[in-house]
Amino acid sequence: MTATAAPPEVEAPTEPPVHKPSVRKRLIPYWLLLPGILWLLVFFVLPMVYQASTSVQTGSLEEGFEVTWHFQTYWDALTEYYPQFLRSLAYAGTATVLCLLLGYPLAYLIAFRAGRWRNLLLVLVIAPFFTSFLIRTLAWKTILADGGPVVAVLNKIGFLDVTSWLGITQGDRVLATPLAVVCGLTYNFLPFMILPLYTSLERIDTRLHEAAGDLYAHPATTFRKVTFPLSMPGVVSGTLLTFIPASGDYVNAELLGSTDTRMIGNVIQSQYLRILDYPTAAALSFILMAIVLIMVTIYIRRAGTEDLV
Amino acid sequence: MRWLRRNLVVIFGLGTLAYMILPNVVVTVFSFNNPAGRFNYAWQEFSLDAWKDPCGVADLCGSLSLSLQIAVWATIGATVLGTAIAFAMVRYRFRARGAVNSLIFLPMAMPEIVMAASLLALFLNMGIQLGFWTILIAHIMFCLSFVVAAVKARVLSMDPRLEEAARDLYAGPVQTFVRVTLPIAAPGIAAGALLSFALSFDDFIITNFNSGNTVTFPMFVWGSAQRGTPVQINVIGTAMFVIAVLVVLVGQMVGNRRKKAQPN
Numbered sequence: 332m333t334a335t336a337a338p339p340e341v342e343a344p345t346e347p348p349v350h351k352p353s354v355r356k357r358l359i360p361y362w363l364l365l366p367g368i369l370w371l372l373v374f375f376v377l378p379m380v381y382q383a384s385t386s387v388q389t390g391s392l393e394e395g396f397e398v399t400w401h402f403q404t405y406w407d408a409l410t411e412y413y414p415q416f417l418r419s420l421a422y423a424g425t426a427t428v429l430c431l432l433l434g435y436p437l438a439y440l441i442a443f444r445a446g447r448w449r450n451l452l453l454v455l456v457i458a459p460f461f462t463s464f465l466i467r468t469l470a471w472k473t474i475l476a477d478g479g480p481v482v483a484v485l486n487k488i489g490f491l492d493v494t495s496w497l498g499i500t501q502g503d504r505v506l507a508t509p510l511a512v513v514c515g516l517t518y519n520f521l522p523f524m525i526l527p528l529y530t531s532l533e534r535i536d537t538r539l540h541e542a543a544g545d546l547y548a549h550p551a552t553t554f555r556k557v558t559f560p561l562s563m564p565g566v567v568s569g570t571l572l573t574f575i576p577a578s579g580d581y582v583n584a585e586l587l588g589s590t591d592t593r594m595i596g597n598v599i600q601s602q603y604l605r606i607l608d609y610p611t612a613a614a615l616s617f618i619l620m621a622i623v624l625i626m627v628t629i630y631i632r633r634a635g636t637e638d639l640v
Numbered sequence: 641m642r643w644l645r646r647n648l649v650v651i652f653g654l655g656t657l658a659y660m661i662l663p664n665v666v667v668t669v670f671s672f673n674n675p676a677g678r679f680n681y682a683w684q685e686f687s688l689d690a691w692k693d694p695c696g697v698a699d700l701c702g703s704l705s706l707s708l709q710i711a712v713w714a715t716i717g718a719t720v721l722g723t724a725i726a727f728a729m730v731r732y733r734f735r736a737r738g739a740v741n742s743l744i745f746l747p748m749a750m751p752e753i754v755m756a757a758s759l760l761a762l763f764l765n766m767g768i769q770l771g772f773w774t775i776l777i778a779h780i781m782f783c784l785s786f787v788v789a790a791v792k793a794r795v796l797s798m799d800p801r802l803e804e805a806a807r808d809l810y811a812g813p814v815q816t817f818v819r820v821t822l823p824i825a826a827p828g829i830a831a832g833a834l835l836s837f838a839l840s841f842d843d844f845i846i847t848n849f850n851s852g853n854t855v856t857f858p859m860f861v862w863g864s865a866q867r868g869t870p871v872q873i874n875v876i877g878t879a880m881f882v883i884a885v886l887v888v889l890v891g892q893m894v895g896n897r898r899k900k901a902q903p904n
Contacts, residue, residue, distance in 0.1 A: 360732035367721035371743055374781040378758035385761045433656045440653030454888045459664050461884035463842055465861040466877040470663035473681050521660055579751025586865055596753050603757055616757040623751055
């Protein structure tokens with residue numbers, strides 16, 4: 332029991348000194364919190380404040396920047412880079428949906444059908460993590476290479492005709508097209524979808540499946556009415572863990588894409604590190620943050636699981 | 641046909657697994673390649689050269705050891721700070737609990753690039769030299785929340801009566817903490833630490849913004865994508881994968897044996 336719960340006045344003299352609720356004792360949680368919270372305040376909150384101030388500055392690198400409350404930067408950034416914003420949201424959204432479609436069967440397989448292979452499968456889901464993700468993303472360059480076996484097969488079965496018609500590939504190339512970027516994003520964030528899905532599926536009592544079967548429910552009905560609703564917490568946290576990082580990613584678009592597939596992350600990165608236009612970069616980064624936070628809030632409200640964390 | 645329908649989920653699941661493992665297979669295969677040009681993207685001929693000399697490329701092993709150092713320090717820092725926060729959150733009621741909760745949740749609910757850029761804004765404004773220390777500061781910051789989440793989950797599922805029992809048996813608060821609380825919380829703390837290590841070692845976006853001219857391993861790989869990818873990168877990627885799988889399998893074997901050794 333915590334010390335703060337006991338009233339300080341009524342103290343039995345026989346009680347061992349450990350239980351004496353002193354000022355010192357009541358301060359314990361604050362002392363525990365202090366270093367970590369201070370770290371977050373100084374290196375997470377304060378930077379946001381600095382970035383906010385940077386976004387309303389004007390000037391140049393040579394003459395120095397000054398806060399002039401130039402909110403126009405936000406408008407300019409938005410009107411100039413809205414295609415990249417839309418593209419980021421479209422790519423991240425598609426990757427999230429694909430992750431859910433691809434990840435659900437695997438999570439289901441591990442949770443219900445794997446038997447004694449369960450641990451091995453889990454290891455195989457997590458193990459790729461340990462090879463640097465940049466190395467694995469570069470491997471996709473080899474896999475999707477022009478004239479490589481994957482592209483040849485896709486071409487042969489007519490897949491590339493369909494995707495070219497849809498405008499997500501060009502001719503018989505996959506590399507440097509939207510398809511390659513989405514493929515990379517999906518691949519990179521799949522484990523973030525599978526693990527939460529698995530956790531929530533694993534908690535489901537399998538007797539519920541049997542009960543549904545006893546009541547003559549078709550397996551598809553059982554899935555739709557029992558399994559899927561019970562796995563909703565996993566679906567919600569999986570989609571968030573996939574969508575949020577994917578929307579700000581620039582690695583896949585840079586390594587697997589072309590200038591036509593630039594996402595907003597690429598723009599922010601080059602504004603900050605190459606063009607050195609700090610106000611625009613800061614404004615773009617805030618707009619991205621606002622979009623993501625708004626979308627996430629609406630999503631969590633609608634999905635109805637607010638006690639996620 | 642019926643068999644196919646009943647095992648549809650198995651087939652799709654294994655298909656996804658193949659999609660996830662494919663790049664690792666490619667990385668492994670191409671670690672035995674003898675590339676023609678600067679880039680190791682097309683198969684030429686079998687060679688063991690890169691395996692014989694993994695550090696044969698300038699700066700590669702230097703960046704690897706730098707990444708390891710940063711990951712170790714970031715893990716220690718984030719685990720200590722995060723565990724303290726987790727205990728405070730679960731075991732004590734105090735004012736501003738909600739605010740603290742959202743402060744810890746926010747770094748996880750934000751695209752990494754936003755944090756990376758804002759930290760750079762801070763360092764630029766304060767005129768701080770980018771390098772080892774700024775990378776370490778950033779890594780501790782973003783690993784912290786994950787440690788808190790992992791430890792909190794474990795401590796929450798812990799029976800508080802165990803600690804009461806220890807106190808009833810006249811254990812002091814320090815003794816209770818060291819002999820009862822800490823061993824029970826250990827798996828959560830270990831999970832948080834492992835996650836921190838992996839996140840820090842593999843982090844690219846935040847490091848890219850806040851490293852200045854310092855080259856960590858992910859930065860080296862990124863640079864090599866422009867300048868030319870040595871085969872040694874694939875060797876190290878393969879080695880990491882193999883070591884990780886071995887560590888996990890050995891860990892599970894030890895765990896199984898321990899479980900079998902305990903009656904019940």
